[in-house]
Amino acid sequence: xxxxxxxxGGLIQPGGSLRLSCAASGFTVSSNYMSxxxxxxxxxxxxxxxxxxxxxxxxxxxxxxxxTISRDNSKNTLYLQMNSLRAEDTxxxxxxxxxxxxxxxxxxxxxxxxxxxx
Amino acid sequence: SSELTQDPAVSxxxxxxxxxxxxxxxxxxxxxxxxxxxxxxxxxxxxYGKNNRPSGIPDRFSGSSSGNTASLxxxxxxxxxxxxYYCNSRDSxxxxxxxxxxxxxxxxxx
Numbered sequence: 001x002x003x004x005x006x007x008x009g010g011l012i013q014p015g016g017s018l019r020l021s022c023a024a025s026g027f028t029v030s031s032n033y034m035s036x037x038x039x040x041x042x043x044x045x046x047x048x049x050x051x052x053x054x055x056x057x058x059x060x061x062x063x064x065x066x067x068t069i070s071r072d073n074s075k076n077t078l079y080l081q082m083n084s085l086r087a088e089d090t091x092x093x094x095x096x097x098x099x100x101x102x103x104x105x106x107x108x109x110x111x112x113x114x115x116x117x118x
Numbered sequence: 119s120s121e122l123t124q125d126p127a128v129s130x131x132x133x134x135x136x137x138x139x140x141x142x143x144x145x146x147x148x149x150x151x152x153x154x155x156x157x158x159x160x161x162x163x164x165x166y167g168k169n170n171r172p173s174g175i176p177d178r179f180s181g182s183s184s185g186n187t188a189s190l191x192x193x194x195x196x197x198x199x200x201x202x203y204y205c206n207s208r209d210s211x212x213x214x215x216x217x218x219x220x221x222x223x224x225x226x227x228x
Contacts, residue, residue, distance in 0.1 A: 035217060045153075045161065045204050047217040058216045094160060103208045104151040104166040105217065111160055 002026040002107045004095045009112030016085050016116075022078040022095030022109055030073045033098035035105060036080045038091035038114075046091075049080065050098070063089075085116045120144040120209045122220035129226040130195045138190045138223045140205030148208040150188035152181060155202045164203075165190055192225070200227045 008020040020036070036048040049059045049069040057069050068081040078095055092111040099106040122142035130136035140150055149168060153161035163172050165181035178193045188207075192199055205220035 037217075037219075044222040045155075045206075045219040047209075047219060050216050060216065099166070102151075102167045102170070103148055104163065105153075105206065106163050106166070106172065108160040108162075 002097065004097065004107060004109035006093065006095050006109045006112040009093065009114045011115045011117065012085055013118050014086060014116055017081070017083045018085065018114060020080040020082070020093055020095075020112060020114070022080075024076050024078065024095075024097070027097065029071050029076050029078055033100050034069075034071065034078045035096045035098060036067075036069060036078075037094045037096055037105070037108075038089075039094070039111075040088075040091040043091075048093070051078070053100075082114070085114075087116050090114060090116045120207075120211045120218045122150075122205050122207065122218055124203075124205060124220040124223045126221070127224040127226065129228055130192070131228050132197065133194055135191065135193045136195055136225060138192075138203055138205075138225065140188045140190075140220045141186055142207070142218070142220075143186055144207045144209050144211070144218055145183060145186050145188050147210065150181065150183060151206045152179075152188075152190045153204045153206065154199075155204065161204065195225075195227050197227050200225060 003025045005023045035050045051069045066084045070079045094111045095109040096105045097107040152165040155161040164179045169181045180191045209218040
């Protein structure tokens with residue numbers, strides 16, 4: 001059974017840093033495309049970043065240069081390092097797996113809330 | 119980056135049919151996926167590819183597409199179908215290959 005469990009969210013001051021983790025089970029993270037998607041309170045879904053099985057990474061313009069996606073193959077875990085956080089980064093952050101055949105995100109974690117506020 | 123536009127809200131009588139549309143340039147190149155999201159829960163994939171349903175998704179959900187528009191149809195809507203629905207596709211605009219989500223449609227079952 002595919003499972004994704006995010007941790008690491010919390011309250012952080014503007015300008016601060018936070019690292020989110022996503023522990024995967026039931027499949028191999030390094031063999032799949034993995035994304036982070038966020039949802040601000042009361043708002044829609046926003047794609048944040050992807051790491052391909054080959055290691056290439058891409059980011060939404062809104063986080064480029066501030067966020068870094070990575071993975072630890074030995075731990076089967078995905079990460080999102082978030083620096084220079086802003087109030088507008090406040091959201092629930094979801095870890096998600098992509099079905100590369102169809103280009104669709106097929107599994108989601110339960111999400112972790114990041115609140116950027118002084 | 120690309121944009122996908124959806125109507126903000128639609129309503130449907132119990133047992134009737136409702137169609138939700140999604141428009142955007144990326145849909146000329148990529149199939150849309152559709153997600154159902156209920157309050158406080160993660161999104162759930164309901165349609166992907168040309169018109170595929172994951173295991174466990176009722177066959178009252180179906181998808182179609184033409185040009186820059188994708189549609190999700192719920193035939194015989196049930197009370198439990200009341201939720202927010204988002205479309206999504208790959209996005210190859212700019213210098214990256216990522217994803218783009220629609221603006222979301224709130225479906226109310228009357």
